[in-house]
Amino acid sequence: MSMQTQERKHAARPIEFVTIKPLKLMHAVVYDDYGDASVLRTGMVEVPRRQPGQLLIHVEASSVNPIDYRLRRGELKGLLLFGFPRIPGYDVAGQVVDCDADAPFKPGDRVMAYLDHLRGGACAEFVTCPMSVAAKIPDSMSTKEAAAIPLAGTTALQSLRDHGQIAPGKRVLINGASGGVGAFAIQIAKRYEAHVTAVASGSNEAFCLELGADCFLDYQKTDFTKSGQQWDLIFDVAGKSGYLDARRVLADGGRYVSTEPNAKGMFMTLVTWPLSKSGTVMLAKPSAADLRELVELYEVGKLKVTIDSQFSMNQAADAHRRVEEGVDHGKVVLVNRF
Ligand SMILES: NC(=O)c1ccc[n+]([C@@H]2O[C@H](COP(=O)([O-])OP(=O)(O)OC[C@H]3O[C@@H](n4cnc5c(N)ncnc54)[C@H](OP(=O)(O)O)[C@@H]3O)[C@@H](O)[C@H]2O)c1
Secondary structure, three states: OOOOOOOOHHHEEEEEEOOOOOOEEEEEEEEEEOOHHOOOOEEEEEOOOOOOOOEEEEEEEEEHHHHHHHOOOOOOHHHHHOOOOOOOOOOOEEEEOOOOOOOOOOOOOOEEEEEOOOOOOEEOOEEEHHHEEEEEEEOOOHHHHHHOOOHHHHHHHHHEEEEOOOOOOOOEEEEOOHHHHHHHHHHHHHHHHOOEEEOOOEHHHHHHHHHOOOEEEEEOEEEHOOOOOOOEEEEEEOOOOOHHHOOOEEEEEEEEEEEEOOHHHHHHHHHHHOOOOOOOOOOOOOOHHHHHHHHHHOOOOOOOOOOOEEEHHHHHHHHHHHHHHHHHHHEEEOOOOO
């Protein structure tokens, strides 16, 4: 090809400009494989993009639930459809950064949310979630208290109200009454005017009675399934008893509700539903209406939030260890400091 032809060819070629949009990055707690708490690290990931109907929230606090370490250990692999890296956490308390113009929220609103089971992602600077899982935080509630409520409070409420059909005067036993879920369950059951027996380790007797329990059993000394007493509703938060044993102390028409979503529990749910003493494994569902019910209880002074300990996000591994090893009582909160 002659020199002249080459020049003509170059002159004819239009110049292309490629615009590279800078990625907006944020800090997050991530893990790249299953394992012990040491797999948790701080990383930089893309800020999630808000879809219509969603809120973009600046996370100020979150909290750790047993599901976080169980997923991290690889116990429930079927739930992790989106692979790695994964951001743990379901509980969010923070401020709305962006939302639809006609949303019942506006930028700057303080909100709490219970994130979707499949994705999680609360241990980051920003999250997105549907408006249907978020509720406003009242001025009287601190951000840390708000972060402690969503998953554990919703589990307690749905277990007692929806699965347990709690009603005034019912005799309710809460097995595992001093932990994240149990401490809310005692107070919700009292709000429903039930008679509450709390079961936990002896060191938590005073704590459970202060929350309103009418009586207390130390699981290290008394096996409630052999106590000879009867209950209308047994809420096995700790998942340490079983339907067949609990059945002995269930009154006619009584219900056993467990939080342990294993195959045995699923089978129990299927075969016992027509029986007069039924057993159910519950799986908590994110719901803004339920968060609002919990907020209302808090505002009338009927729901105290107990914080066992507080860590910053970059200490997430220590926070996981604290929950895995067993808290004194209440919830472990994470604040957004990376
Ligand atoms: N299915 C769902 O949707 C769902 C939702 C939330 C939670 N969960 C499950 O519910 C369980 C509890 O969650 P959490 O946040 O409340 O946990 P947590 O804060 O660790 O509390 C555990 C509770 O269990 C008690 N406990 C320990 N050993 C016990 C035993 N042998 N008998 C009776 N009680 C015993 C503890 O009492 P002491 O500290 O006094 O020993 C404490 O009150 C976890 O397994 C979690 O995975 C399931």
